[in-house]
Amino acid sequence: MSLPSRINNGYEDLKGFRLNLCDSKCTDLLIKMANDCMTHLANYKRISLVSHVEGKDYFSFYTSGKYSRPVLKDKWIEQETCFTQKLGTFGDAIKSNSYSAISSEEISTILYSIAINFCCIVDLEKSGDQKTPGTFFEYLIGHCFAMKLRANPCKEVDVLNLDRSTKLPTDFVFDLGKEKPKFHLPVKTSTRERVIQVWAHQRLLDGVYGTGRFWGTLACLAETKLDNKTKVVTEICLPDQWKLYQLFISQMKRIYYLDIPKKYEDLNNSFPKIPVKSVGEFFFEADDLTKFN
Amino acid sequence: MSLPSRINNGYEDLKGFRLNLCDSKCTDLLIKMANDCMTHLANYKRISLVSHVEGKDYFSFYTSGKYSRPVLKDKWIEQETCFTQKLGTFGDAIKSNSYSAISSEEISTILYSIAINFCCIVDLEKSGDQKTPGTFFEYLIGHCFAMKLRANPCKEVDVLNLDRSTKLPTDFVFDLGKEKPKFHLPVKTSTRERVIQVWAHQRLLDGVYGTGRFWGTLACLAETKLDNKTKVVTEICLPDQWKLYQLFISQMKRIYYLDIPKKYEDLNNSFPKIPVKSVGEFFFEADDLTKFN
Numbered sequence: 236m237s238l239p240s241r242i243n244n245g246y247e248d249l250k251g252f253r254l255n256l257c258d259s260k261c262t263d264l265l266i267k268m269a270n271d272c273m274t275h276l277a278n279y280k281r282i283s284l285v286s287h288v289e290g291k292d293y294f295s296f297y298t299s300g301k302y303s304r305p306v307l308k309d310k311w312i313e314q315e316t317c318f319t320q321k322l323g324t325f326g327d328a329i330k331s332n333s334y335s336a337i338s339s340e341e342i343s344t345i346l347y348s349i350a351i352n353f354c355c356i357v358d359l360e361k362s363g364d365q366k367t368p369g370t371f372f373e374y375l376i377g378h379c380f381a382m383k384l385r386a387n388p389c390k391e392v393d394v395l396n397l398d399r400s401t402k403l404p405t406d407f408v409f410d411l412g413k414e415k416p417k418f419h420l421p422v423k424t425s426t427r428e429r430v431i432q433v434w435a436h437q438r439l440l441d442g443v444y445g446t447g448r449f450w451g452t453l454a455c456l457a458e459t460k461l462d463n464k465t466k467v468v469t470e471i472c473l474p475d476q477w478k479l480y481q482l483f484i485s486q487m488k489r490i491y492y493l494d495i496p497k498k499y500e501d502l503n504n505s506f507p508k509i510p511v512k513s514v515g516e517f518f519f520e521a522d523d524l525t526k527f528n
Numbered sequence: 529m530s531l532p533s534r535i536n537n538g539y540e541d542l543k544g545f546r547l548n549l550c551d552s553k554c555t556d557l558l559i560k561m562a563n564d565c566m567t568h569l570a571n572y573k574r575i576s577l578v579s580h581v582e583g584k585d586y587f588s589f590y591t592s593g594k595y596s597r598p599v600l601k602d603k604w605i606e607q608e609t610c611f612t613q614k615l616g617t618f619g620d621a622i623k624s625n626s627y628s629a630i631s632s633e634e635i636s637t638i639l640y641s642i643a644i645n646f647c648c649i650v651d652l653e654k655s656g657d658q659k660t661p662g663t664f665f666e667y668l669i670g671h672c673f674a675m676k677l678r679a680n681p682c683k684e685v686d687v688l689n690l691d692r693s694t695k696l697p698t699d700f701v702f703d704l705g706k707e708k709p710k711f712h713l714p715v716k717t718s719t720r721e722r723v724i725q726v727w728a729h730q731r732l733l734d735g736v737y738g739t740g741r742f743w744g745t746l747a748c749l750a751e752t753k754l755d756n757k758t759k760v761v762t763e764i765c766l767p768d769q770w771k772l773y774q775l776f777i778s779q780m781k782r783i784y785y786l787d788i789p790k791k792y793e794d795l796n797n798s799f800p801k802i803p804v805k806s807v808g809e810f811f812f813e814a815d816d817l818t819k820f821n
Contacts, residue, residue: 394772401768435728435777442776475694479687483735484728 257381303355342515437485450488457494550674596648635808730778743781750787765791
């Protein structure tokens with residue numbers, strides 16, 4: 236089982252931008268892939284799911300007995316509602332670093348549609364492949380953040396430690412230069428019990444470079460889970476554990492979601508505060524975040 | 529695909545000891561399972577593997593086109609060399625909490641054989657099941673440590689935090705009572721990139737209860753990896769990353785292995801010191817560890 240060849244070629248080309256994500260050619264490629272994915276999705280049926288997530292409705296793409304991961308109806312752009320045109324507006328904003336013609340909400344919706352469409356195609360065309368959706372989502376978010384921050388991310392940092400020098404493999408790290416905070420950007424399609432790694436990596440960076448040198452900003456797609464027997468969608472959230480991590484391991488500056496779980500959004504309003512926002516908001520607060528404050 | 533029924537019944541019974549691991553009936557059950565597993569293994573071929581691990585030779589059990597995980601020849605007890613009798617001596621030591629008739633090395637060899645035999649049977653009789661071997665190994669180690677410490681472990685701790693109370697799910701935690709250190713015992717068949725979770729959980733316990741209240745002791749089976757095409761065995765080790773975790777996240781008191789990777793054993797002799805030992809040694813140093821020192 237393999238991806239449709241146009242989409243697979245796009246994915247292979249995308250991996251070529253690994254060390255050069257801050258490149259407008261990567262925007263063009265992602266937009267071409269988004270259009271190819273949308274065209275391919277016409278081959279599938281859409282089937283409504285039973286949502287146990289308050290206030291959110293989900294559907295799956297379906298073909299030959301297989302269901303894709305859940306898609307949030309309100310965030311998903313139909314091809315008929317000017318998908319290609321919306322993509323163009325989004326691409327122009329990313330490439331020009333000018334966001335006057337697009338809203339935070341529109342950015343989140345477009346990014347959600349691009350990401351979930353690719354993931355669903357992998358769900359249906361490949362078997363048990365978690366890596367390809369994760370890598371695509373990482374590159375999509377890495378590219379958009381890189382274009383906004385006008386910096387290429389690294390995937391490792393030097394750890395100088397008196398008598399030794401070690402490379403620490405990390406998620407994306409953006410170095411904006413002297414007198415500016417650096418960004419530590421883990422990217423995950425979902426977090427579950429693995430999320431403690433994010434706070435632990437942040438702790439490590441705090442320890443090595445001093446607390447406050449790196450803003451920890453986690454970007455996630457969703458926390459939905461589909462029960463394959465009952466077709467019920469739930470969200471897997473552990474807000475009490477997040478609070479303990481934020482109190483006792485390290486402090487994340489932002490958690491960005493495309494499909495924000497309500498239980499995590501509520502963390503904005505309790506102690507310890509964990510700022511959980513929609514991914515689109517990053518593009519309107521990045522300039523403030525790049526000052527120390 | 530499912531486990532042979534005797535072994536499966538044993539595994540189901542074992543799960544019944546979840547909240548009561550410090551029970552000599554659990555020793556008897558584990559020894560019965562170990563004998564059942566050894567009997568069943570006679571159904572498989574044994575095929576030598578190509579070892580790229582210096583100084584260690586490995587084989588796989590093999591049946592109908594499937595290879596089990598690698599088995600370390602020097603640590604594996606043949607049925608013909610008094611396996612049942614050795615198991616009996618081991619069981620008597622565990623139940624009586626008296627280790628004069630058995631050596632640290634013998635304990636490690638027996639525990640290795642019990643664990644790897646069960647894991648190999650799951651590898652060959654089930655498909656893609658990582659959970660069952662992990663659970664069995666967790667119970668095996670949890671039981672032996674519980675019998676030595678004469679305490680039942682918990683799988684969660686209370687976190688009292690001014691205006692809230694939360695349960696924190698943990699690996700095994702042993703509370704030995706007032707004026708004694710508590711033990712935080714994560715158990716893993718292998719660690720790979722997930723190991724940062726262990727240091728992060730330790731950090732959390734240090735933060736909540738104060739540094740030094742919990743000894744962090746990780747118990748692992750092995751770090752071997754079998755390339756299914758070439759039949760080459762390698763060890764996946766990240767000692768430089770462990771050093772960073774030990775320096776900047778928290779301090780583990782012990783790392784116990786059944787098949788100790790040389791690269792991790794070397795951590796005993798460099799800065800920061802991470803004491804990496806054979807599991808058998810626990811039973812001879814536990815009394816010292818249960819004093820604050």
